[in-house]
Amino acid sequence: xxxxxxxxxTAVPAAAAPRDPSPVAQTQAFAEPADADDPAIWVxxxxxxxxxxxxxxxxxxxxxxxxxxxxxxxxxTGPGGRFNNVDxxxxxxxxxxxxxxxxxxxxxxxxxxxAGAHVLRDxxxxxxxxxxxxxESEVDDQRTAYGLAxxxxxxxxxxWVTVTRRHETRVALLRLVDQPDGTxxxxxxxxxxxxxSFRLPDGTTWSPCEEPGEGPQLEGSVLDGRVLxxxxxxxxxxxxxxxxxxxxxxxxxxxxxxxGVPQRWDADAEECVADGPDPGxxxxxxxxxxxxxxxxxxxxxxxxxxxxxxxxxxxxxxDLRIVAGRGTDSVEHSDGSAITTASLGxxxxxxxxxxxxxxxxxxxxxxxxxxxxxxxxxxx
Numbered sequence: 175x176x177x178x179x180x181x182x183x184t185a186v187p188a189a190a191a192p193r194d195p196s197p198v199a200q201t202q203a204f205a206e207p208a209d210a211d212d213p214a215i216w217v218x219x220x221x222x223x224x225x226x227x228x229x230x231x232x233x234x235x236x237x238x239x240x241x242x243x244x245x246x247x248x249x250x251t252g253p254g255g256r257f258n259n260v261d262x263x264x265x266x267x268x269x270x271x272x273x274x275x276x277x278x279x280x281x282x283x284x285x286x287x288x289a290g291a292h293v294l295r296d297x298x299x300x301x302x303x304x305x306x307x308x309x310e311s312e313v314d315d316q317r318t319a320y321g322l323a324x325x326x327x328x329x330x331x332x333x334w335v336t337v338t339r340r341h342e343t344r345v346a347l348l349r350l351v352d353q354p355d356g357t358x359x360x361x362x363x364x365x366x367x368x369x370x371s372f373r374l375p376d377g378t379t380w381s382p383c384e385e386p387g388e389g390p391q392l393e394g395s396v397l398d399g400r401v402l403x404x405x406x407x408x409x410x411x412x413x414x415x416x417x418x419x420x421x422x423x424x425x426x427x428x429x430x431x432x433x434g435v436p437q438r439w440d441a442d443a444e445e446c447v448a449d450g451p452d453p454g455x456x457x458x459x460x461x462x463x464x465x466x467x468x469x470x471x472x473x474x475x476x477x478x479x480x481x482x483x484x485x486x487x488x489x490x491x492x493d494l495r496i497v498a499g500r501g502t503d504s505v506e507h508s509d510g511s512a513i514t515t516a517s518l519g520x521x522x523x524x525x526x527x528x529x530x531x532x533x534x535x536x537x538x539x540x541x542x543x544x545x546x547x548x549x550x551x552x553x554x
Contacts, residue, residue, distance in 0.1 A: 195550035196499025198521065199243035200531070201229070203540035208234025210541035212259040212466065212510030213528040214267065216282050223519030226282065226293055227512075227528050228267050229543050230257040236269060236280065238293040241521055243545055249280065249294050259393070259510065261324035263333045266350070266358065267294060268324040270337055275304040275318035277335060277348065279358040299359030305346055306339050317341050321404070324350075325397035330418055335360065336402050338392040343368040345392065345404060347420065364420030368392065368406060374434050374455055382408035383437035383446035394466040394477065394510065403474060407463035409433060411476060428487070429457035430464055430480075459485040459493055466510035466530065470552050475527070477508040484508070484529075486552060496529060496546060505544050507532030513548065524549040 204210045208231040218224040226246065227239040236257055238247040251257055256273030262282070269278040278298045286293040304312075305319040321338035333350040344367050348360040370389050371381040382390045392412075394405035402414045402421075410429035415422030436450030461480030468475045473488035482505065485493045496505035508530050515525040525548030534540040 192494075192550070192553055194495045194497045195546050196497050197502040197505070197544035197546050198499065199241075199545040200502045200534075201237070201239055201243045201543045202245055203534040203536060203538075203542050204231055204234060205538055205540045207232060210237075210530055210532075210543055211257075212530060213512045213543050214260045214262045215512045215514045215526060215528060216262045216265075216267065217514055217516045217518070218284055220284065222516055223521075224284075225514075225516075225518050225526075227526075227543065227545070228260050228262070228294075229528075229530075230260050230269060230510075232256050232258070233273075236260065236267070236294065239543070241518060241526075241545070243543070246286075247293050249296065258320055259322035259395075261322055261335075261397075261512075263324040263326055263335075263350070266297075266324075266333070268322065268335055268350070270305075270319040270322035272316070272318050272320055272340060275307045275313045276302050277305060277319065277322070277337065277360050279350070297357050299351075299353050299357040302359045305337050305348070305360075306342075306344065320391065321393035321395045323395040323397045323402065323404075325399075327416075327418060328399050332418060334363070334397075334416075334418075336395060336397065336404070336416075338395065338404065341388040341391055343370050343389050343392065343406070345402075345414070345421070347416065349418075363418060366414070366421040366424070368404075368412060368424060372409070372434075374453065376453060380434050380436070382432075383439055384408070385444075386439060394464065396467040396469050396474075398469050403427075403467050403469070405464040405467055405476065407465065410457060410460060410464055411467070411474075428460060428464075428476075429455070430460045430462040431456040431458070432462050433457060459487075459491065466508060468511040468513040468527070470513045470515050470525070470548065473552055475511060475513060475551070477511060477529070479507050479509065479532075482506045482508070484511075484551075488552070494551065496544060502544065503531060503535045505529055505531045515548065522547055524554065525552075527551050 258272040267280040320340040434455035438449040465477035
């Protein structure tokens with residue numbers, strides 16, 4: 175598979191790079207099994223200062239926070255559930271339930287965004303089918319719904335959802351369906367299988383090293399109109415055109431630094447180890463895993479999870495860390511991110527970036543979400 179150039183990418187001179195930003199707020203810390211993972215932002219249609227940040231907590235369910243990062247509501251997963259990724263389309267929060275291989279849907283109540291009130295109501299169609307599995311016994315194998323992005327087709331207006339599959343390279347395209355009883359289900363539109371092996375410039379073929387039986391999966395993803403950007407963790411970032419009929423031709427627009435590096439699975443160490451010299455075919459910006467993606471206009475924001483940095487792809491591409499601030503932690507090993515460019519009032523007048531923090535400081539291992547002023551990351 176040839177690697178396409180992302181035409182927006184040019185390096186920003188070091189002297190012109192803004193300082194690494196710090197969070198201005200962070201949520202409470204969450205410990206397993208309530209392990210924070212992926213955020214989304216819902217902008218209140220009448221009063222943006224009452225907008226809500228959502229965050230998945232895996233077995234802990236789905237959390238809603240106000241703009242001061244205070245917890246408004248915790249919604250449990252229900253039996254067998256494990257919430258992985260979340261996104262927002264209109265007044266709906268859409269979640270990938272990795273435990274049950276379903277898309278779960280929650281209605282967001284604008285009147286409930288006042289502190290202490292309920293914001294989320296589960297409106298998932300109880301008859302919703304698994305996204306990938308043919309049976310409940312196959313669900314138990316946990317090659318299930320993983321990464322998720324939601325949006326509205328700018329041409330047809332349909333609300334659609336893309337879902338990646340755990341331990342596989344498959345991506346599904348679904349549409350949301352309103353049921354007569356007020357619940358919301360999904361209908362499949364198409365699937366695509368991205369590569370698991372790659373032809374290198376020297377004529378050899380390379381596959382990323384994975385645990386035996388697993389493929390190079392995708393998770394972090396974002397919809398930009400009729401384009402899906404999806405991060406394949408050990409490979410790089412894909413740009414995939416969409417129509418209601420399905421997927422267009424995918425292009426790999428950036429690669430992780432370890433792209434093309436020979437590795438093998440060491441059963442004793444239970445990890446991949448080097449198995450030859452680096453041929454130099456990797457990218458400049460991303461250290462595997464390539465993770466959470468978010469968009470701000472034409473700027474793509476990506477998590478370089480392996481070195482706890484972020485990449486801002488735009489007219490002058492650069493990378494950064496989110497460092498500790500006054501009363502807030504630095505951000506490490508981030509899985510997911512979300513951006514709004516809307517003015518959200520006094521605290522976030524030029525927009526908001528929310529990122530997952532995979533290593534919250536403290537005596538007990540914990541995770542959380544960090545809130546950053548958007549202009550500190552993407553200056554206007």
